[in-house]
Amino acid sequence: MSRTTTPRGRRTIARHGRLRSLGPLGQFFRGLAVAMAVLLVAGAGVAAYAVYDLSSSFTADAVDLPDQPAVPPDIGELKGGVNLLLVGTDECEPEFAQYFGDRCSGPDSEGNLNDVNMLVHISDEPRRVTVISFPRDLMVPIPSCTDADGNVTSAMSKQQINSAFMYGGLGCVVSTISELSGLQIPFAAKVSFGGVINITDAIGGVDVCIANGIKDPYTGIDWPAGMRTIKGLDALQFLRTRHGVGDGGDLGRISNQQQYMSRLTSKLRSEEVLSNPATLYKLASTTLRNVDPSTSLTNPLTLVQIAMAVKDVPFDEIVFVQYPTYTDPSNANRVVPDSEAADALWSALAANQPIQLSGALSDGNGVVVDESATPAPTATDSAAPTEGATPTPDPSSSVITLPSEIAGQTAAQATCSNGNVR
Numbered sequence: 001m002s003r004t005t006t007p008r009g010r011r012t013i014a015r016h017g018r019l020r021s022l023g024p025l026g027q028f029f030r031g032l033a034v035a036m037a038v039l040l041v042a043g044a045g046v047a048a049y050a051v052y053d054l055s056s057s058f059t060a061d062a063v064d065l066p067d068q069p070a071v072p073p074d075i076g077e078l079k080g081g082v083n084l085l086l087v088g089t090d091e092c093e094p095e096f097a098q099y100f101g102d103r104c105s106g107p108d109s110e111g112n113l114n115d116v117n118m119l120v121h122i123s124d125e126p127r128r129v130t131v132i133s134f135p136r137d138l139m140v141p142i143p144s145c146t147d148a149d150g151n152v153t154s155a156m157s158k159q160q161i162n163s164a165f166m167y168g169g170l171g172c173v174v175s176t177i178s179e180l181s182g183l184q185i186p187f188a189a190k191v192s193f194g195g196v197i198n199i200t201d202a203i204g205g206v207d208v209c210i211a212n213g214i215k216d217p218y219t220g221i222d223w224p225a226g227m228r229t230i231k232g233l234d235a236l237q238f239l240r241t242r243h244g245v246g247d248g249g250d251l252g253r254i255s256n257q258q259q260y261m262s263r264l265t266s267k268l269r270s271e272e273v274l275s276n277p278a279t280l281y282k283l284a285s286t287t288l289r290n291v292d293p294s295t296s297l298t299n300p301l302t303l304v305q306i307a308m309a310v311k312d313v314p315f316d317e318i319v320f321v322q323y324p325t326y327t328d329p330s331n332a333n334r335v336v337p338d339s340e341a342a343d344a345l346w347s348a349l350a351a352n353q354p355i356q357l358s359g360a361l362s363d364g365n366g367v368v369v370d371e372s373a374t375p376a377p378t379a380t381d382s383a384a385p386t387e388g389a390t391p392t393p394d395p396s397s398s399v400i401t402l403p404s405e406i407a408g409q410t411a412a413q414a415t416c417s418n419g420n421v422r
Contacts, residue, residue, distance in 0.1 A: 061292040066146070066171045071186050071296045075305045080350065081123045082306060084187040084297075087173050088116030089165060091192040099233060114165035114173045119181065123352050127309050128317040130349060131261075132181075133254055135325060136162040137334045140180050145172035160334065170294065180337070182346060187306075188294040195290030196236050202286035204279065205231030206264050208238065209414065211368050213421030216244030225419065235260075245366045245417050251322065252364025252418075255407065258320045259367050259415040265318060266411070314412070319355060321345070321408035322363065341405040348400040359404040361415060370414035 075082050089112045092104035117134040138161045145168025146152050153167045164176045170190050178185045191199075200206070206229070213224045219237040221244055230238050239257050246252025273279055297303065310318075324342055325335035348355050361367050409415060 059293070059295075059298040062295045062298050063170050063292070065174050065186070065188060065294050065296065067175075068184075068186060068296065071302070073301070075302065075309065078186065079124070081121055081352070082187070082309065083183050083185045084120040084122070084189070084306070085174050085177060085185050086116070086118045086120060087114045087165065087170060087188065087190045088118075088196070089113065089190055089192050090115050091194070093192060093194040096194045096197065099236075111166050113162045115162050117161060117173060117177060119177060119183075119185070121183075121349050122306070122309050123349070127313050128354065129310055129313050129319070130355065131318075131320045132323055132345070133320070134161055134177065134180075134323045135250055135254065135335055136160070137250060138323065138325060139328055139331075139334050139336050140176060142167060142172070143175050143179055145169075145175060147172075170292070174294075181342075186294075187297045187302075189297060190292045191290060193236065196239070197232055198286050198290050199283070200230075200235040201232050202279075202283045203231075203264070203267065203273070205229045206235065206260060206267055208260055208263060209370050209416035210419055211370075211416035212419035214238075214241060214244040214417060214419035215421050216241045218243055223419075225421075244420055246362060246364040247366075248420070249364045251407075252362055252366030254322055254366065255362030255364065255409070255415075256366035256417050258361075258409055259417065261320060262409065262411045262413060262415070265315070316410050316412040317354060318411035319357065319408060320410070321357070321402070321406050324403070324405045338405055341403040344403050345406060348402060351400060353398045353400050356399045356401045357406070357408055357410070358401050359407045361407065361409050361413075362418075363407045365418055367409075367415040368418045370416045 072078065090103065091112050097104035113136075115136045117136070119132045119134070121130045121132070122128075123130075139158050140161050142153075142156045142159045142161075142164050144153060144155045145164070147168050161176060164173045168175075170188055174185050174188050207227055208230055209227055210223060210225050213222075215222050219241045221237055221241055239260060240253075241256070242248060242250060242253040245256045267273060273283070324338035324345070326338050328334040328336045361369070
């Protein structure tokens, strides 16, 4: 697909109109891979027991990924790092449908969309984690896919990325993003709306920072500025809010949700979780019951190996980025790939060097820096990481600076929701 003529110095300005779906779950899934890994490693004995005890529920709905070579027994043999795709779908499960209005009772209630698409890259040694989020209204080619009934769709040159699940389930989403990124993706998993609620409840909620109050009639949020513990339905509505933060667009929502992921990661590594076997088991069991994996991810040893690969990654080397985009010239409510900036990202990951963000925290002004946070230690510090500002990388570490067109933050940064109530 040809690139647009949008100047490289300009930021994406699309506010992204309302689609037929409720939209991303606030990119809850942006940190789900990290969450799954950390909860397994946090208590090795508890985690291993949970995995084996719940393996039947975890594997019941596992799916094969198309055209995938056999996964080696040791993930260390996967040269170029480990790639895991996490997909969030907007399914209307009976127990939660009441919360989603017309999406689950109106004319748009049929079919499921992959509204959240998050590629987690775990580098070769030394291990680092990069999480790339693809906006739901990104227009991309979708390859030929086969659905669960054996029906084959023709390849399409330009479709909205969140329609891939309808054409061929999880495997079609993997094929679409693999084709877009040029990366082989051997592992994948899917989570629904209800899964978000259940998993958030299991962790006991997450403390988020609200710099300005949020008022959003679409999600029912009317919250003042300050720290707030959110869980269950409140967490989902916070992650869904678009009109309540930044410029009211999807890109602002993504960055607002990134702060949730950073704070979730922090909590998962805190003593509050690590020292509580009951919480660890509840979190592990809830996650496994609410995640549908690819068959390549059903081996408990593979899960533990992935967990071990990320357990000691410093917070400043867990990086959340948004796939770079331009406004679609044919539809201001959609976006198209900024291929040049994206290629720089893929090249940086292939080089297996630390990456440094040079762009804004948010394309849509969804978050601001939390000025009250204590700076986090750098990767070379021996102290446990805490929330705070991004540390300056050591010049000797061959840091690769990403283009300014790529927005994001690290897990070491503390940000606050830039709410619409001043």
